Amino acid sequence: MAQITLVESITQALAYELNADQRVVVFGEDVGINGGVFRATDGLQQQFGVDRVRDTPLAETMIAGIAVGMAAQGLRPVAEFQFMGFIYPAIDHVLSHAARYRNRTRGRLSCPIVYRAPYGGGIHAPEHHSESMEALFAHIPGLRLVIPSSPARAYGLLLAAIRNPDPVIFLEPKRIYRAVRQEVPDDGDALPLDRAFILREGNDVTLISWGASLKETLAAAEQLSTEGISAEVIDPATLKPLDIHTVIDSLEKTHRCVVVHEAPRFGGLGAEIVAQINEYAFDLLQAPVNRVTGYDTVIPYYRLEDDYLPGVSRIVSAVREVLEYSTGEVK
Amino acid sequence: MHKPRMQLLASFDIASLQYLDQRGQTTQALPDFATPDTLITFYRQMSLARLVDDRAVKLQRTGQLGTYPSTLGQEAIGVGVGGALAKTDVYCPNYRETGALLERGVAIEEILAIWGGDERGQNYRHAREDLPLSVPIATQMLHAAGVAFALKYKHENLDEPMRVAVTSGGDGATSKGDFYEAINLAGDWKLPLVVVINNNQWAISVPRSAQTACKTIAQKAISAGIRGLQVDGNDIIAVREAVTEAISEARNNKGPTLIEAVSYRLCDHTTADDASRYQSKEELQQAWEREPIARLKAYMLSAGIWGDSQEEELQRELAEVLEKSVNVYLNTVKDVPTAMFDHLYQQLPEALLEQYQALQGDD
Numbered sequence: 001m002a003q004i005t006l007v008e009s010i011t012q013a014l015a016y017e018l019n020a021d022q023r024v025v026v027f028g029e030d031v032g033i034n035g036g037v038f039r040a041t042d043g044l045q046q047q048f049g050v051d052r053v054r055d056t057p058l059a060e061t062m063i064a065g066i067a068v069g070m071a072a073q074g075l076r077p078v079a080e081f082q083f084m085g086f087i088y089p090a091i092d093h094v095l096s097h098a099a100r101y102r103n104r105t106r107g108r109l110s111c112p113i114v115y116r117a118p119y120g121g122g123i124h125a126p127e128h129h130s131e132s133m134e135a136l137f138a139h140i141p142g143l144r145l146v147i148p149s150s151p152a153r154a155y156g157l158l159l160a161a162i163r164n165p166d167p168v169i170f171l172e173p174k175r176i177y178r179a180v181r182q183e184v185p186d187d188g189d190a191l192p193l194d195r196a197f198i199l200r201e202g203n204d205v206t207l208i209s210w211g212a213s214l215k216e217t218l219a220a221a222e223q224l225s226t227e228g229i230s231a232e233v234i235d236p237a238t239l240k241p242l243d244i245h246t247v248i249d250s251l252e253k254t255h256r257c258v259v260v261h262e263a264p265r266f267g268g269l270g271a272e273i274v275a276q277i278n279e280y281a282f283d284l285l286q287a288p289v290n291r292v293t294g295y296d297t298v299i300p301y302y303r304l305e306d307d308y309l310p311g312v313s314r315i316v317s318a319v320r321e322v323l324e325y326s327t328g329e330v331k
Numbered sequence: 332m333h334k335p336r337m338q339l340l341a342s343f344d345i346a347s348l349q350y351l352d353q354r355g356q357t358t359q360a361l362p363d364f365a366t367p368d369t370l371i372t373f374y375r376q377m378s379l380a381r382l383v384d385d386r387a388v389k390l391q392r393t394g395q396l397g398t399y400p401s402t403l404g405q406e407a408i409g410v411g412v413g414g415a416l417a418k419t420d421v422y423c424p425n426y427r428e429t430g431a432l433l434e435r436g437v438a439i440e441e442i443l444a445i446w447g448g449d450e451r452g453q454n455y456r457h458a459r460e461d462l463p464l465s466v467p468i469a470t471q472m473l474h475a476a477g478v479a480f481a482l483k484y485k486h487e488n489l490d491e492p493m494r495v496a497v498t499s500g501g502d503g504a505t506s507k508g509d510f511y512e513a514i515n516l517a518g519d520w521k522l523p524l525v526v527v528i529n530n531n532q533w534a535i536s537v538p539r540s541a542q543t544a545c546k547t548i549a550q551k552a553i554s555a556g557i558r559g560l561q562v563d564g565n566d567i568i569a570v571r572e573a574v575t576e577a578i579s580e581a582r583n584n585k586g587p588t589l590i591e592a593v594s595y596r597l598c599d600h601t602t603a604d605d606a607s608r609y610q611s612k613e614e615l616q617q618a619w620e621r622e623p624i625a626r627l628k629a630y631m632l633s634a635g636i637w638g639d640s641q642e643e644e645l646q647r648e649l650a651e652v653l654e655k656s657v658n659v660y661l662n663t664v665k666d667v668p669t670a671m672f673d674h675l676y677q678q679l680p681e682a683l684l685e686q687y688q689a690l691q692g693d694d
Contacts, residue, residue, distance in 0.1 A: 057519055062473055062512035069477020096467050103674045104463050106454035142675050165677040194680055241682035
């Protein structure tokens with residue numbers, strides 16, 4: 001079996017579901033003959049026709065809004081935003097309508113929509129092409145928020161998102177679109193949308209991260225292992241609803257935790273995770289949970305973006321801090 | 332000074348339709364559908380819409396209903412549009428559409444429930460595919476374009492008539508990108524969509540004249556490459572004729588139409604508004620001279636198809652209908668608190684269970 005990249009696994013999942021379900025319609029800017037600016041829809045229009053894989057006029061509010069009407073009529077729209085930085089005109093429809101239709105009509109109508117967007121920094125792109133604003137969406141009741149971090153998880157989670165009866169924001173970490181190759185069987189098997197993944201088992205500290213930051217988080221875990229520190233790495237992947245149980249189970253072993261994300265620190269999802277750990281597992285902790293995040297600044301133009309993104313050394317330092325922390329008591 | 336010579340590439344014009352003038356006199360021969368029975372039905376439905384609005388405002392004033400947007404003076408648009416759709420078409424309204432909702436078979440008690448703070452109102456017993464009321468301005472027009480795409484996508488043979496989406500909004504809505512993006516896409520994709528603008532001259536306190544430099548709203552259709560026309564929105568015959576024709580075009584895969592129906596908001600924006608702060612008495616008085624129900628009644632009287640006894644009988648009947656629905660509304664017990672979770676997702680995510688149970692425990 002051929003090994004494929006994360007972006008190719010997106011294409012593979014879209015093709016599988018376009019083939020399996022006539023209700024699925026893919027649309028957005030340049031998704032047609034061009035196959036998307038990152039080639040996520042490469043070849044799909046040729047295979048499934050212009051009615052099902054469709055270029056839209058250049059208007060993000062429209063892309064979000066028509067998905068609501070299409071879904072209310074029983075279709076399964078998969079809408080692409082070219083970059084997360086261009087998703088903001090769409091929020092009115094996502095927040096005010098897609099996430100509320102089922103509730104507003106008491107179940108009469110619903111919005112099984114997938115809104116896809118590449119997100120995150122690190123590809124030396126112009127301004128507005130590097131943001132990680134996942135927390136904006138995690139705050140919205142009625143939505144699901146999914147961020148895959150490997151080709152296999154991207155495939156299984158995207159299938160699950162398309163088949164889910166409610167709206168899903170599906171953010172694709174474009175920095176690792178082509179970072180690794182993996183065998184991904186095209187078997188149509190979806191992954192659950194409410195379970196975190198344990199990417200590496202360990203006993204001394206729990207590292208939680210998602211999207212492209214997992215690359216540095218796993219590298220930090222590897223480096224720490226050479227010093228005899230065993231880190232468990234968890235990818236929540238389905239950030240809303242969040243599977244906090246997997247995190248708590250891990251803390252039963254490790255008692256120490258660091259959350260890593262490239263989004264700004266203030267009000268980032270790290271804050272929610274730390275709050276939930278405090279609510280459910282305070283007694284398990286032997287040190288305050290640490291966060292390694294983007295700064296509370298605008299993500300800089302690309303000459304400085306490596307200074308902004310959480311790197312391996314910042315993660316390793318944060319882990320050392322929580323390991324060295326002492327309350328003076330021995331647990 | 333040199334004046335360059337230029338070629339005329341294109342020119343456009345905007346037509347306007349009227350059958351009954353403000354005194355109820357015909358300005359041209361009436362269309363075939365305007366039989367005495369049909370006109371009496373129009374009159375009944377507009378009268379019902381006015382009674383519902385009037386009662387809703389009174390309920391609000393007495394603390395028995397939340398904020399309510401009356402359609403006073405714009406009944407010809409609501410009834411004219413709502414009744415033009417086939418049952419299987421899909422209506423995608425804004426929030427000021429009592430007359431149209433009644434035409435679609437939405438119950439008076441359902442309308443009252445919505446404004447009485449109860450989501451169950453929008454779980455319509457009839458019109459199951461119609462979209463819910465849209466409060467954020469013009470957003471419903473994009474939903475309607477999506478509906479129209481879906482209707483066309485699911486339609487197997489484009490030589491056969493198809494189902495149509497009809498959406499409505501106010502004059503203020505045409506200043507929003509959503510409106511333009513919807514008509515632009517509908518033209519581009521040749522969608523079975525009809526967009527009706529209720530130009531009631533006011534977006535809360537901002538008059539139509541401060542909304543756009545366009546002479547008409549209908550001409551905005553030109554920028555999207557679709558058909559556009561203006562109708563006298565206080566003449567229900569003109570409204571019904573224009574909308575029926577536009578729906579027929581859409582149904583036969585001839586694409587979308589924008590209709591500007593010119594009317595006047597004879598009431599406050601909502602019960603939370605006080606139009607006397609910005610609306611002149613003289614203008615309001617003049618607008619009352621053009622209102623749609625008196626106009627149709629004047630015609631019906633002069634045509635000898637209506638009289639005092641019929642009027643009395645109708646008012647008695649409508650009062651009964653209204654009373655029954657108001658009682659249903661007033662006697663509806665509020666929903667259980669956990670209902671706020673029950674329809675958030677198809678299935679409650681495990682992560683929300685604790686909050687759900689905490690709320691349940693507080694019952």
